[in-house]
Amino acid sequence: MQPMxxxxxxxxxxxxxxxxxxxxxxxxxxxxxxxRTLHPDVNKEPDAEERFKEVSEAYAVLSDDTKRRRYDAMRSGVPFAGSPSSGAPQSPFGGGYSGGFGGFPFGAGFGGFGTQTRRRTPAYNPQGGADVVYQMDLDAKTAAAGSRRGITYQRYVTCEVCHGSGSEEAEHAKVCPTCGGTGTIDVDLSSIFGGMGFGAMQVQCPECEGTGRVVADPCHACGGSGRVLSASEVVVDIPAGSHDGDTVRVPGMGNAGTNGGETGDLVVRVGVPAERLAPEAALGFQLVGFVLPFIAMGAFFNVLPSIAFIIVVPLVIGLFMVVRGGLAKHNGVWWRNAGTQVLAGLSNGFFIALFLTLLMSCSQSMGRVGPRGWIY
Known part of the structure; x- marks a missing residue:
């Protein structure tokens, strides 16, 4: 799996x-x-800025003859010979960007015009690898007793050919030929917007991804990323007394980083279905919690009869969903999860109930005051 x-x-x-x-x-x-239609100062849509950057990036490349020829060559697979007069950095090997013809060396086999292959020039961008999350479901008895299990999963591992650097032979990355190592390319907006006050802007270089460097001699095995997708096996110890949602972390067994970046961890997420609330039951408990503040405040302000309709309907629906979602024998964790849902519903209903009961209480008090301020 070679990245473009x-x-x-x-x-x-x-x-x-x-x-x-x-x-x-x-x-x-x-x-x-x-x-003109996408500039963030003109267009207030949420994605306008991102779209503006994209068209600016496209214009910065296609409006420059050298960058455009290089871009076309990279897309078509035709080698592009950088001219010394173009200002692009030259390879220390002489005669190309990375020791080959024009920075895109031919692969094995040069038997005919149709057999030419090239290596990509990906960005040299060392970044840490992401964690790999693996879901392991256990029954309640096994989770309580603990278990030791072997698992097989896919992850990115360090490339054995380039040892993670991304370059097969070169020791160091090279300066990006598109941006000259700055990590950005300039877009002149003055001629586009005229007198609107928009000058030049900089966008991230699309070839080096803002790092200013690209892989000098892209590895044929990993494409220059320094990692390849592979299957891994590991034995994981699930401790006794584990519950649904617990995690076990295995350091260094996640995805390898790009270009020598740190490797992430394997995170095994323990699942105990017996401790999980069914979605219907969870919503039911939230509805039950939602009406509790209405009951308490309605009784305190003596407006309970006036808001009975707000209480009865959600309460009946909530209890029905709880019963339908399953009220068979469950352990303490299940009931703790149920309590969490009740509290979530209670917090959602509290301020609504407070506002409504205060409003009704004030309305009733004002209704008892006569035209001269006498209370009847």
Whole structure:
């Protein structure tokens, strides 16, 4: 499973709504049209800023002849020879970005024009690996007694070919040829928005993902990420007295990080279905908890008859759902979970009940005051 370069994950031509043979002027006009409607200072929709960054990124690449040729080459698989005059960093090996022709070395086999293959130039971005969460369901008896179980699961492990660095032969990452190591590319908005006061802006470089570096010699096994997907086995000890929702953490058995980043943990989540509330029963307990503040405050302010309809209907429905969800013999954890749902419903109903009962109490008091302030 080889990751693609971030720069080739998106079709910039589709983002701007132009054809692949569009002229620079057509690209500029397409960006101008989209940018005017998507700029965050003009468009207040929640996703406007993200969409504006996307079209700006597309314009920054396609409006620059060198970046556009490189982008087209990366998408099509045709090698791109960087010109020394383009300002792109040159390889210390001489004659290319990473020791091959134009930074996209040919793979094994050069027997014909149709057999050329290339390696990606992914971002060099060391990041820690995520934890892997594994659900293990046990019956109540096994969970109470404890258990030792072997599990098999999939995770990313450190690549054995490049030892996690992402480069097969080179010792260090190289400067990104698209942004020159800055991690950003510039988009000039002055000609797009005219006198609206928008100047140049910077967007994250799509090739190096903002790090300023790319893998110098992408590994053929992992594609430059420094990790590969693999099956792993581990024996996990579930301690005695475990309950539904408990977790057991196995350090270092999660996903390996990218480009030598730290490895995450394996988190085994214990599940005991017998201790779980059915969704219907959980909602029922919440409804029961919801009406409790109405009962207490209605009695305190002496307006209970006036809000009886608010109490009876939810209470009857809630009790029906609790009974239907199962009231068979359960252990203390099940009842504790039930109590948690009741408290959740109570907290939701408290302020509504307080406001309503105060309002009704005030209304009744005002109704007993005559035109001269006498209380009848």
């Amino acid at each position: 370069s971030a720069m080739t994950d998106k079709n910039y031509y589709e983002v701007l709504g132009v054809s692949q043979d569009a002229t620079t002027e057509e690209i500029r006009r397409a960006f101008q049209k989209k940018a």
